[in-house]
Amino acid sequence: MNNIDTIIEHAEQNCKSHGSRLTTKRKQVLSLLVQTSKALSAYDLIDLFVKENGEKIPAMSVYRILDFLEAEHLVHKLKLANKYIACSHITCKHDHGVPQFLICSVCNVVKEITVNKSTINELNQSVEKAGFKLVSPQLEINCICNDCLATAA
Amino acid sequence: MNNIDTIIEHAEQNCKSHGSRLTTKRKQVLSLLVQTSKALSAYDLIDLFVKENGEKIPAMSVYRILDFLEAEHLVHKLKLANKYIACSHITCKHDHGVPQFLICSVCNVVKEITVNKSTINELNQSVEKAGFKLVSPQLEINCICNDCLATAA
DNA sequence: TAGCGAGATGTTACAACATATCATTTATGT
DNA sequence: ACATAAATGATATGTTGTAACATCTCGCTA
Structure with missing residues (x-):
């Protein structure tokens, strides 16, 4: 097994x-x-x-x-x-912070990172003040990975 | 005109x-x-x-x-x-903070909000540490607006 | 001012992602 | 064993976006 x-x-x-x-x-x-x-x-x-x-x-x-x-x-x-x-x-029983997805808009590679909980809480407060609710604390963040950045240059 | x-x-x-x-x-x-x-x-x-x-x-x-x-x-x-x-x-000459887009995943309404600059900076630091670069400081945040939340309930 | 060349637009076909609808099969409780 | 609900199959079509090549238009230069 x-x-x-x-x-x-x-x-x-x-x-x-x-x-x-x-x-x-x-x-x-x-x-x-x-x-x-x-x-x-x-x-x-x-x-x-x-x-x-x-x-x-x-x-x-x-x-x-x-x-x-x-x-x-x-x-x-x-x-x-x-x-x-x-x-x-x-695969993981305990939260080690709040995972976020970084998605490279060039090569589509996805990386999961951990962001300070307080940062997410601050963001969340702004969102709620606007009358919205986060679907998930896991944001999808549109990025470029360093590899693609290097290739483009 | x-x-x-x-x-x-x-x-x-x-x-x-x-x-x-x-x-x-x-x-x-x-x-x-x-x-x-x-x-x-x-x-x-x-x-x-x-x-x-x-x-x-x-x-x-x-x-x-x-x-x-x-x-x-x-x-x-x-x-x-x-x-x-x-x-x-x-339409707007001066930045009033960093605008973010809240997108309701149910009705697709889009709202532009302003988030504390320091919050974005913190997020950005985590991203850079992971070897990525934000495409834009304007995040697209997947949300549900209160209207849709009320309708669903 | 004629005509050359770059950039803009038109046309057709198709790829990639996703859903609607209705038929059929499979699992579960009585 | 049978009725029912849930899951899956099959077919067609909708939505978003791009490839490839043709044509047109604008601005420059000879």
């Missing part, structure tokens, strides 16, 4: 505990995301799915499964990149 | 001053964005363009014009919503 199986197992128990089902297909898709630990598009997942499982999966199913996994807080959709990643909470 | 004409005129001078041309089509598109002061998708602009000017415009042209206007810092692309807005700097 390797680490990924443990994670999937854990996710399944989580689902079961409140009456939802982590079916085979859903496990397969989640597993792909957990294994790569990178952000993947729905169509990346379709391709990977065939490679890993020797079986096709319709786009519709992948989107439905991703919706389900999002609702279960097992994956996170990065709207800036139209990509999906396994939620870091699956 | 109304306010919008003044803005367009000003933008045109700006372009001229460094050798780029704010052509008729570009003015028409910019004008649509300045008038509505809301975030519009490229295809919203195509529809509006026909209504306002009684003349069709191809998607390709709109995208090219938006790229141009972005490069001129006359419009800003909201990647979270795949929409475009007139840059607030067109």
Whole structure:
């Protein structure tokens, strides 16, 4: 039993505990995301799915499964990149601060960083004052990574 | 000469001053964005363009014009919503702090708020430490507005 | 002022991301 | 075992954005 199986197992128990089902297909898709630990598009997942499982999966199913996994807080959709990643909470029990996603707008690489909690709290206060609510304390931040910056110059 | 004409005129001078041309089509598109002061998708602009000017415009042209206007810092692309807005700097000469965009993920309404400069600086430091660079100090923040929150409940 | 060249626009086709709709299959409780 | 609800399949289509190549227009220079 390797680490990924443990994670999937854990996710399944989580689902079961409140009456939802982590079916085979859903496990397969989640597993792909957990294994790569990178952000993947729905169509990346379709391709990977065939490679890993020797079986096709319709786009519709992948989107439905991703919706389900999002609702279960097992994956996170990065709207800036139209990509999906396994939620870091699956593998990590304790918060070490508030994770934020840095997304390189050139090469689409995604990096998760930790930001001072007080900084996020300040931001949150400004947001609430404006009559909005943060969807998630995990911001998607549009950046350029140093590699791309160097290449462009 | 109304306010919008003044803005367009000003933008045109700006372009001229460094050798780029704010052509008729570009003015028409910019004008649509300045008038509505809301975030519009490229295809919203195509529809509006026909209504306002009684003349069709191809998607390709709109995208090219938006790229141009972005490069001129006359419009800003909201990647979270795949929409475009007139840059607030067109109408406002002085910075009143650092503007941030709050985007309601349900109804897509966009609100520009001001956040404490020190908060942004702290965030920026975390980003740089991770080897990334903010594309713009203007973050796009994925939120839910109170109206949608109330409706959902 | 004719015509050259760069930049702007038109046209067509298509790629990538996502959803609507309705049919079929599978799982679960009684 | 059967009724029901949930999950998945299949097909079509919507939305956002780009590639590639043709044509036009403006401003410069000979």
